[in-house]
Amino acid sequence: MRSPLTRRGFLAAGSGLTAATALPALSGCSALAAADSDPDTLVVHSQLGTTAPGSPTYLDSLDRFRKENPGLKVKNLVNGDDLAQVYETSRLARKEPDVVMVNLYDKTLAWTDVGATVDVKDYLDDWGLRERVLPVALDAWTDGEGRLRAFPYFATNWPVAYNRSLLDKAGVDEIPVTGDQLIAAARKLRAKGIAPVTTGGNDWTGQKLLAQIIQTFLSEDEARHVYSTGDFSGSRGAMEGIEYFVALRDAGVFVDKAQGLTSDLMTTQYNTQSAAIQSAMSSALAKVPESVARHTDVGGWPLAEGAAHKLPTILRTYTLIGFWISPNGTKKIDAVEKFLRFMYRPDTVSRFIKESGRDMALRSGTVSTDFPLVAAAQRLGDDVSQVLLPDVYVPPAATQPLITATSTSFTRGTGAAKVRAALEAAYRSA
Numbered sequence: 180m181r182s183p184l185t186r187r188g189f190l191a192a193g194s195g196l197t198a199a200t201a202l203p204a205l206s207g208c209s210a211l212a213a214a215d216s217d218p219d220t221l222v223v224h225s226q227l228g229t230t231a232p233g234s235p236t237y238l239d240s241l242d243r244f245r246k247e248n249p250g251l252k253v254k255n256l257v258n259g260d261d262l263a264q265v266y267e268t269s270r271l272a273r274k275e276p277d278v279v280m281v282n283l284y285d286k287t288l289a290w291t292d293v294g295a296t297v298d299v300k301d302y303l304d305d306w307g308l309r310e311r312v313l314p315v316a317l318d319a320w321t322d323g324e325g326r327l328r329a330f331p332y333f334a335t336n337w338p339v340a341y342n343r344s345l346l347d348k349a350g351v352d353e354i355p356v357t358g359d360q361l362i363a364a365a366r367k368l369r370a371k372g373i374a375p376v377t378t379g380g381n382d383w384t385g386q387k388l389l390a391q392i393i394q395t396f397l398s399e400d401e402a403r404h405v406y407s408t409g410d411f412s413g414s415r416g417a418m419e420g421i422e423y424f425v426a427l428r429d430a431g432v433f434v435d436k437a438q439g440l441t442s443d444l445m446t447t448q449y450n451t452q453s454a455a456i457q458s459a460m461s462s463a464l465a466k467v468p469e470s471v472a473r474h475t476d477v478g479g480w481p482l483a484e485g486a487a488h489k490l491p492t493i494l495r496t497y498t499l500i501g502f503w504i505s506p507n508g509t510k511k512i513d514a515v516e517k518f519l520r521f522m523y524r525p526d527t528v529s530r531f532i533k534e535s536g537r538d539m540a541l542r543s544g545t546v547s548t549d550f551p552l553v554a555a556a557q558r559l560g561d562d563v564s565q566v567l568l569p570d571v572y573v574p575p576a577a578t579q580p581l582i583t584a585t586s587t588s589f590t591r592g593t594g595a596a597k598v599r600a601a602l603e604a605a606y607r608s609a
Contacts, residue, residue: 219252220254221252221253221514222254223254224275224276224279225237225256225257225281226259232535244517244518263285264286266279267286275506277514278508279503282498283319283498291322295505296504297504302516308520311542313497313540315497332502333538334496335460336553338459338479339458339459339477340458340477342474342475345452348373349368356481357483362427362432366431374448374454376454377433377448377453378589379442379445380440384458385438386581389585389589393405393411393423394492394567396417396419397414397420397566398487407572409602409606418595421595422595424588425598438589438590449467461556464550465553479493488566489564490562492563492565493565493566494565495565495568496568502522534549538553574606584602588601
């Protein structure tokens with residue numbers, strides 16, 4: 180199991196690391212190659228650059244930045260889900276990249292606190308970029324000590340996508356807004372050989388959907404307490420939410436063997452019309468084929484009687500990707516400033532919205548016209564209720580164990596008490 184990043188562990192590991200230390204090999208780059216001592220080379224570490232949504236726009240933006248700044252070279256390092264681990268390894272060797280593009284989640288929650296990255300609040304103000312950022316995004320990226328962890332950039336809406344054509348085929352006349360209606364719809368869909376709700380029960384997509392359903396009977400403050408502490412037993416609302424989830428699961432609402440599915444399998448099932456419903460963030464909505472998108476509606480997750488919310492729920496977050504500045508980056512702060520100003524420019528931001536269907540944490544009047552489902556999710560507004568995305572409250576040490584607990588939770592026949600116990604067990608090492 181991965182250990183959390185702590186000040187003591189980080190500094191202790193760093194004190195014993197030498198240039199001769201063997202580091203993990205990376206695809207296309209090395210952790211030690213991440214930092215370039217050349218003051219005219221800006222090193223950026225990102226998850227964009229391969230198949231991640233927005234990668235073509237990002238790479239083209241880098242080319243435009245290079246042309247506008249001919250005296251400044253940019254080295255682009257790319258990693259996937261292992262980016263945080265790779266960055267920490269390079270930081271221990273004091274060879275970390277100058278700028279890191281990653282979300283606020285799991286390991287990254289501790290970076291600013293342990294000095295792996297720096298507070299960027301003064302830079303944001305000195306460079307006159309504060310007004311470009313949505314206030315809610317600034318709040319989300321600011322820690323309990325008032326430090327701004329990174330420059331906010333990508334956001335996401337996370338509604339529920341309903342395939343109207345498949346629902347019609349099964350005789351479901353309206354999008355379900357209650358649990359009873361959802362169960363009835365699932366039964367009709369199964370009778371026609373159509374899978375109901377698909378989800379990655381074995382990864383983060385299932386974890387987020389489970390958290391969303393558990394919050395059915397929780398206020399925002401109550402949800403914040405539950406996911407900060409793991410005290411699912413001490414909250415009546417959390418226990419009721421778990422029971423609601425179990426009732427839906429055992430009624431056949433979720434696809435068979437959901438506990439073994441991943442996000443890729445989930446999106447494949449929905450996009451090929453094997454399943455009628457999915458909880459999908461903006462980047463997944465942007466990938467829905469036009470032939471499916473034209474008969475897809477987006478809305479919220481159906482509520483149970485006595486819910487704490489007035490309308491079906493969705494998730495939203497403004498912490499999907501930010502620009503973190505490393506200690507090495509402060510030594511090239513003039514180059515970092517040029518890069519951040521460029522990435523914050525309205526024309527650059529608009530391209531991500533128009534070309535990639537990305538939601539942004541920045542102010543923009545651009546609409547995702549070529550990504551109708553993303554635009555539809557942006558317009559949901561007061562038609563849905565919003566529940567808490569727990570990522571910034573879950574202790575880093577509990578993040579991966581919660582994925583295991585999620586798979587257990589999606590396994591048919593696992594009672595509410597066992598689901599609750601599995602969730603609480605994920606916090607014991609936190």
